[in-house]
Amino acid sequence: MTRRFLSHEKFAALVAALLATNTRVIAPVRAKDDPAQFDYLPIQKFRDAEFGARLPRRSAKEYFLPATEVLLHYKQTKAGVEIREVPTEAPPQVILGATPCDVAGLEVVDKVMGWDYCDELWFGRRQATTIVSFLCNMMDATCFCTAVGLAPDSFRGSDVLLVPVAGGYLAHVITSKGEALLQGYVVEADAAALADAEAAQNEARQAVEHHLPAIPAEFPGWLAANFDNPVWKTIALRCHGCGACAAVCPTCHCFDIVDEHESVDSGVRRRNWDSCQTSLFTLHASGHNPRQSQSERFRQRIQHKFSIYPSRFGEILCTGCGRCSRSCPGGMDLPKLLGELMTLANPGPEARNP
Amino acid sequence: MNIYQPHLMRIREITDETVDTRTLKLEFQDSGVAEQFCFSAGQFGEYSVFGEGESTFCIASPPTRTGYIECSFKASGKVTQAMRRLAVGDTVGFRGPYGNHFPIEEMKEHSVVFIAGGIGLAPVRCAILNVLDLRDQFKDVTIVYGARSVGDLVYKRELEEWAQRSDLKLCLAVDPGGETPDWKGLVARIPTAVEQTVTTTEDTFAIICGPPIMIKFTLPVLVKLGFPGERIFTTLENRMKCGLGKCGRCNIGPTYVCKDGPVFTAAQMRELPQEF
Amino acid sequence: MSELNDLARKLLSECTVKVVIGYEEGSRGVRPAFITDPEQACKLVFDTRCVQNLAAYLNPRRKQITQLGKPAIVVKGCDARAVAGLIREQQITREGVVIIAMRCGGVLQRSETASELTSDTVSVRCAGCNDRDPKLFDHKLGELPPEPPVNPHRDEQIATLEKMTSAERWNFWTGELSRCIRCHACREACPMCFCVQCTADKTQPRWIDPSSTPPANRAWQTMRVLHQAGRCVDCLECERACPEHIPLGLLARHVANTMQRRFDYVASEDPSVAAPYGVFRPSDDEEFIR
Numbered sequence: 001m002t003r004r005f006l007s008h009e010k011f012a013a014l015v016a017a018l019l020a021t022n023t024r025v026i027a028p029v030r031a032k033d034d035p036a037q038f039d040y041l042p043i044q045k046f047r048d049a050e051f052g053a054r055l056p057r058r059s060a061k062e063y064f065l066p067a068t069e070v071l072l073h074y075k076q077t078k079a080g081v082e083i084r085e086v087p088t089e090a091p092p093q094v095i096l097g098a099t100p101c102d103v104a105g106l107e108v109v110d111k112v113m114g115w116d117y118c119d120e121l122w123f124g125r126r127q128a129t130t131i132v133s134f135l136c137n138m139m140d141a142t143c144f145c146t147a148v149g150l151a152p153d154s155f156r157g158s159d160v161l162l163v164p165v166a167g168g169y170l171a172h173v174i175t176s177k178g179e180a181l182l183q184g185y186v187v188e189a190d191a192a193a194l195a196d197a198e199a200a201q202n203e204a205r206q207a208v209e210h211h212l213p214a215i216p217a218e219f220p221g222w223l224a225a226n227f228d229n230p231v232w233k234t235i236a237l238r239c240h241g242c243g244a245c246a247a248v249c250p251t252c253h254c255f256d257i258v259d260e261h262e263s264v265d266s267g268v269r270r271r272n273w274d275s276c277q278t279s280l281f282t283l284h285a286s287g288h289n290p291r292q293s294q295s296e297r298f299r300q301r302i303q304h305k306f307s308i309y310p311s312r313f314g315e316i317l318c319t320g321c322g323r324c325s326r327s328c329p330g331g332m333d334l335p336k337l338l339g340e341l342m343t344l345a346n347p348g349p350e351a352r353n354p
Numbered sequence: 355m356n357i358y359q360p361h362l363m364r365i366r367e368i369t370d371e372t373v374d375t376r377t378l379k380l381e382f383q384d385s386g387v388a389e390q391f392c393f394s395a396g397q398f399g400e401y402s403v404f405g406e407g408e409s410t411f412c413i414a415s416p417p418t419r420t421g422y423i424e425c426s427f428k429a430s431g432k433v434t435q436a437m438r439r440l441a442v443g444d445t446v447g448f449r450g451p452y453g454n455h456f457p458i459e460e461m462k463e464h465s466v467v468f469i470a471g472g473i474g475l476a477p478v479r480c481a482i483l484n485v486l487d488l489r490d491q492f493k494d495v496t497i498v499y500g501a502r503s504v505g506d507l508v509y510k511r512e513l514e515e516w517a518q519r520s521d522l523k524l525c526l527a528v529d530p531g532g533e534t535p536d537w538k539g540l541v542a543r544i545p546t547a548v549e550q551t552v553t554t555t556e557d558t559f560a561i562i563c564g565p566p567i568m569i570k571f572t573l574p575v576l577v578k579l580g581f582p583g584e585r586i587f588t589t590l591e592n593r594m595k596c597g598l599g600k601c602g603r604c605n606i607g608p609t610y611v612c613k614d615g616p617v618f619t620a621a622q623m624r625e626l627p628q629e630f
Numbered sequence: 631m632s633e634l635n636d637l638a639r640k641l642l643s644e645c646t647v648k649v650v651i652g653y654e655e656g657s658r659g660v661r662p663a664f665i666t667d668p669e670q671a672c673k674l675v676f677d678t679r680c681v682q683n684l685a686a687y688l689n690p691r692r693k694q695i696t697q698l699g700k701p702a703i704v705v706k707g708c709d710a711r712a713v714a715g716l717i718r719e720q721q722i723t724r725e726g727v728v729i730i731a732m733r734c735g736g737v738l739q740r741s742e743t744a745s746e747l748t749s750d751t752v753s754v755r756c757a758g759c760n761d762r763d764p765k766l767f768d769h770k771l772g773e774l775p776p777e778p779p780v781n782p783h784r785d786e787q788i789a790t791l792e793k794m795t796s797a798e799r800w801n802f803w804t805g806e807l808s809r810c811i812r813c814h815a816c817r818e819a820c821p822m823c824f825c826v827q828c829t830a831d832k833t834q835p836r837w838i839d840p841s842s843t844p845p846a847n848r849a850w851q852t853m854r855v856l857h858q859a860g861r862c863v864d865c866l867e868c869e870r871a872c873p874e875h876i877p878l879g880l881l882a883r884h885v886a887n888t889m890q891r892r893f894d895y896v897a898s899e900d901p902s903v904a905a906p907y908g909v910f911r912p913s914d915d916e917e918f919i920r
Binding site: 033233237270278280294 | 831
Binding site: 071072074076080081083085086088112113115116117118119120121224227228253254255256257258259260261267269271274276281282283284285286290291296300303304307308311312 | 355356357358359360362364383402403404405406407408430431434444445447591592593595596598599600601602603605606607608613627628629630
């Protein structure tokens with residue numbers, strides 16, 4: 001990892017060069033339906049992007065795991081069935097101005113996507129993508145990245161982290177991919193830029209650290225041991241089981257596989273986003289459903305993210321972005337719930353020694 | 355080729371086991387794949403009807419018999435209904451083998467008791483045939499198999515072959531009311547049949563599969579007979595899609611049925627949260 | 631709001647109900663409350679932030695709630711029409727719920743912060759409201775506030791859509807619905823989508839493909855909104871739930887306008903008034919059948 005300086009002019013030139021080579025460049029863009037909101041969208045011009053304004057409404061995961069994607073094409077013939085493969089190599093793309101919470105999520109999901117069987121579709125896109133993240137100064141009261149071991153200046157999942165300083169950016173060049181991207185555009189960073197960046201990074205961390213305490217190491221074990229705790233019966237009464245939280249989450253990756261006809265004798269097999277919050281997720285063909293009410297389904301969400309995934313992969317399946325809470329139509333608030341569960345797990349000296 | 359792409363299989367033979375249960379004998383269309391393909395008893399696959407979808411079944415034939423695999427299924431949902439409409443010569447997709455397997459190696463030099471109910475014989479049959487194909491490497495072999503009625507017994511051809519063998523003890527049972535006038539087997543539920551048939555647990559493994567209610571009432575019998583939890587094996591099923599640990603659907607607590615299972619010991623089952 | 635808190639405490643301590651479903655302070659505005667302890671009744675609030683239609687929580691499929699016992703529910707007049715719909719369609723009985731109706735002068739379009747109701751901040755659904763003084767209730771609370779300011783935004787959008795040619799409207803909706811990821815959050819949040827098995831989830835036969843593709847998305851959304859014809863109470867929970875911010879309320883409103891024009895029907899607060907889909911009259915408009 002090296003630190004360099006990238007001026008505003010050079011940054012604009014870099015992006016213009018990428019756009020000229022028809023590399024897809026994805027960046028935060030002001031939403032048409034609501035000018036106060038932002039989405040990660042492909043840009044045609046550098047000016048279309050606005051950096052550091054607001055956390056985009058949805059995560060960047062759709063550029064690696066689309067809401068729907070074709071796994072294969074099939075065609076019935078007189079001789080049987082022909083399969084046409086889909087490419088696993090993806091065209092190059094750059095994600096610009098991603099928040100650390102979004103890109104860290106990619107590295108977290110890499111673990112399950114690479115578990116024994118390599119998901120070539122996911123990794124094809126991962127390999128084809130260079131990620132330039134920005135120091136986050138957009139936190140609101142719902143953010144809690146530091147509680148899950150990340151930070152507004154986390155390097156995880158990123159190739160370059162840009163920190164705004166006078167005249168441009170202090171560029172943390174994290175990977176060789178990042179180095180290749182910035183080659184020719186960056187210069188030595190002077191002491192002032194280094195100091196400014198460090199101060200900005202510290203300030204950002206302090207702005208979010210107090211939102212939720214760090215999840216203790218014992219928490220995954222407590223969750224596993226408290227599978228039958230009565231708290232699950234009441235903690236999610238207001239949850240509709242709508243799955244909006246999973247749609248906007250940077251780490252939710254559960255999917256369904258379906259076949260669809262495109263004509264009488266041909267069609268596709270697709271993989272589609274799915275969510276453990278829906279009532280059909282675990283429904284057997286026999287009609288039996290191991291998770292019969294929203295209490296059990298919400299328990300699964302918490303258990304998967306904060307106990308099961310950590311126990312299998314050593315990673316919390318959450319990056320603290322807070323989108324689940326912001327998007328919930330039923331007023332569920334995950335960081336608040338986590339805080340309540342953590343207090344239940346560790347009531348504090350007063351409760352233990354009344 | 356990505357991990358979700360199945361091998362193409364051709365249906366070589368169709369056997370109707372019962373009114374609603376069918377067995378397909380499948381062979382790989384690609385001889386290179388056929389040559390390389392190997393699996394262990396207890397593993398499963400994702401079988402597809404193109405245009406309808408995929409369904410999860412165990413591999414019902416043993417690894418000792420090469421050149422084909424078999425699966426047995428009941429036509430219950432969209433995919434299995436479509437599978438039932440296929441004919442010999444039609445194409446089926448297959449992804450696998452997935453999951454863990456029965457401890458065939460560890461069972462060598464020991465005795466085995468196989469217990470199955472209804473279509474639960476399918477995953478167990480794979481292990482039974484595996485053992486019988488290597489018969490002299492195992493001590494005593496006992497099979498207790500039952501169903502609701504005579505009509506519901508599957509693999510009738512094999513049942514007749516096993517009845518002829520002198521190197522295994524076979525007990526067939528149907529539930530009270532399920533017998534026919536010429537039924538020669540037991541009229542009793544599985545737990546009772548097991549009690550009457552299994553005399554020793556010394557140096558013996560138990561493999562059991564069947565409807566959840568059968569397992570629920572038979573496990574205590576096995577425990578009472580003296581089987582330790584580590585020597586009772588069963589296979590679990592759960593709603594699956596990818597079969598290889600990524601789609602997030604089949605977990606029971608931290609255990610993924612497609613990766614840590616589908617074969618589990620009774621001791622492992624006791625540790626699982628009650629969510630299956 | 632002590633009138634509401636007192637009533638809730640009384641209903642719970644006298645065991646008239648086992649749970650009061652209402653609103654309480656949340657992290658970003660208010661959130662649904664499920665009060666089972668009379669001592670917690672003081673948590674209930676009612677103000678312009680109370681946008682959410684709570685009737686969805688009366689759905690009999692929600693076992694985690696039904697097992698709490700007989701509910702009381704805090705509703706605005708518009709929400710009460712959803713409760714009436716659930717009673718009309720026999721999902722709940724009239725005796726099975728205690729309805730606490732609140733006189734209402736409008737709610738905010740965005741409920742995160744309390745702010746004054748102006749024509750910019752008021753919810754689009756409050757325009758033309760006839761339910762400020764609710765007609766379906768066991769208890770009616772609050773003073774009748776003045777009429778809310780009118781937020782013309784949605785009616786303007788609808789007028790624009792209605793002026794479009796078919797082709798233009800097709801393009802508009804294909805574009806908007808291209809973002810639909812088939813998460814069905816709209817359905818789960820809707821009080822009137824209570825089917826045990828949704829048509830979109832049927833596999834035998836599969837009426838609508840489950841993937842996010844233009845034809846399937848169009849089929850899903852138009853089917854859902856047509857299934858809501860005469861039933862939808864325009865609460866906009868569908869739009870609030872949609873993670874892709876598709877203006878589903880425009881479709882719902884358009885269908886509701888059509889039902890009003892053709893059948894002179896608005897989803898009624900009276901459970902005994904039959905909805906058009908449940909009734910045939912020889913005078914029904916049939917000009918659309920060609």
